[in-house]
Amino acid sequence: MTLPEFHLSSRAQSMKASEIRELLKLVGRPSMISFAGGIPDPALLSVGLFQEAWRQVFAGPSIAREALQYSTTEGYLPLRQWIVAHMRQRGVPADVDNVLITSGSQQALDLIGKLLLDPGSTVLSARPTYLGALQSFSACEPQFSGLDTPQPTGSGAPRLIYLVPDFANPDGATMSRAARHQALDQARALNTVIVEDAAYSALRYDGEELPPIAALDAASGSIESTRTLYCGTFSKTLSPGLRVGWVCGPAALIRKLTLLKQGADLHTATINQMVIHHVASADYDAQVARARALYRVRRDAMLAALEHHAPAGLHWKKPEGGMFVWLTLPDHLDAGLLLQQAMRQDIAFVPGAAFHSDGSCRNTMRLSFSLCDEAQIEVGIFKLCSLIGQQSMARAVGV
Template sequence: MSTPWHHRYAQRTQRMGSSMIRELLKLTQRPDIISFAGGLPAPEMFPVEAFEAASSRVLQEHGSQALQYSTTEGYLPLREFIVEKMGRYGIEASVDNVLITSGSQQALDLIGKLLINPGDLILTERPSYLGAIQAWRAYQAEFSSVPIDHDGLRVDLLEEALCGGPKFMYVLPNFQNPGGVTLSYERRLALIDIADHYGVPIIEDDPYGELRFEGEHIPPLVVLDADKLNGRQYIHHDDPHCYFKGNVIYMSTFSKTLAPGLRLGWIVAPKRVIQQCVMTKQGMDLHTSSFIQMVAYEVAKDGFLTEHVRNIRDVYRQRRDIMLAAMTEHFPPGVNWTHPQGGLFLWVTMPDELDSTAVLEEAIANKVAFVPGATFYPNDGGENSFRLNFSNATPEEIQEGIARLGQVLQHVLDPVPAAAF
């Protein structure tokens, strides 16, 4: 007799669900559908030749090391590179503050495993990144949320939410996924102050920070938190990097700057937190692929990544501008959208009576796809909104896809007989 496996699943699996984005990506693999659904970088920007040369170099010069088990913390030259790269944005750290992860999704899972007990309350933006919600639901977290607007998280609404005693806050300050908005400098300062006042730590997720193509750089939350601590002369003699004694754990990734197939991300945190993360990661995968880390380092070093990111910004700026212009031309009155200063996404809001899941069905029938907004809400809401990705489609596909989507929106807002449509 076969084993009834479903009776043996852990209770936490009842909170798990498949990612709608992953399911949509399966559906939209059809070549006739123009998809704005995935958070996919432009594949033509992947530095394939550089990876080919780096792979050969690594195998020829360090083959036995690259194919062997390694330390959980990560490849030391890559961690040193990350420390130097972050330093350009004011993030001062040592390699002891950095843990390499198998993509930023593993970093989120590590945070969940490390910090969340069943029933713990997590405070997020509304809407927020689906991958974080999905990861932490598996640890039986509960969620509260505060809305965003064009300047990011509504910090003026935080106090009531913080009275609920959340375990931590999760914030994407730069070109937020899914909203595309950026947390203003003034709100960042206010957020640091209120987090310090209530003693609630912040998980700062920054996968898109280098992809700014409009406006001025704004210091990361972790930098502003350090400035606040240093202003109080917050000194610990056991660790010269008192920077990471504060309220912020920082995360980022190479997925949007080199290639998502590498599955390389990192966590920056106080040394003792990193040590705990190391023990947690050892039970997951021992360490991130040695070979991939070494190849990524060979590709990124000597200024290559800096120049490559400049090229990516140019391409994404052009595609954003084309999408915004096409939306202005084709979307009907009553439909509004954000104007991202960087990143990969923008957010569309329709009149309240429309449901984006139903609109998606008609959009797919017209061979264009997006992600419904409710997917990004940890509890409920967002039914009249959806996310668009502008990085993955060509300029021609963007123009055609937005024209199709505009036609769909015109139809659902002002239905006409099917024959005329």
């Protein structure tokens, strides 16, 4: 598509639609076995509970009018109170002034970028990391750097460290307790902010529950002296479509984020917040338990199928939770090219280069196990492994 000749901002000029997203638009074909999207299984979305919540909101004229009216930028107070209790359970001594409701945690990332980044500022993150965070921050034209790269202190220090400590998107990795302390020490030494993205943290299938970095940060004082902005969401547990998430941190930063949100969308849809509040109050723990039970079985099915079918040279680690298994292929294979061939056989995944700001690591791929049942996982992994095996072999004999 050609753009009209208006003068676009430098940030808009540098934005490109990814070829992979274009290719993955075909994933909706009914015959497709998709390991591509990190999205909840539709069977887990509790239609009945949401219908009842909607009915209750409209049952009383006064609450119905409140639902249909403008509301405060900070968010629906009862929902913020529910989040405060949830954060306290996770060891973060929050109060309502420490919580801002956002339109999904994606909006929290966008607002945090605007809060902290100027063109040329440095963002530190793991490599690979969540593509959507890179996209949000990119609008502020920062430079990205890996966690291990030595950084200057003072005015040239990184402005934020972005981390997904639990079952990260894309590589499923979990930061140990020691690594969380280390990240906090690094942030203190650089006098910078940690953005803790907790999108998947409710979805643990085994291993020890670990405290969020925000809790470790607050353990040495009150939340007001912390440097962690914790981004939470209901997308992976209750519903992604209602777009309700939150950011929790020191009140002074939350106030600034509230002003930025005011300029972006005034507030998150009031009725969506009310409905999420109803469902979370009635059934959050049970919903999470159902999701954990279903995804644990699927994760195990994917790991078993890989054990069974993987050709030599394929590597992966067992994720303790979340939705993803990260595969490393032999060095010479390109997952982007492999995707084109896999899609012809109705198999989809996301090539790993998409999760690197510099497009490197072309021999990696992300497989999501959240959407396919065990039989589909077995067939899909068998076909994918056969394809990888053929490509490795073709290369070895110089075809």
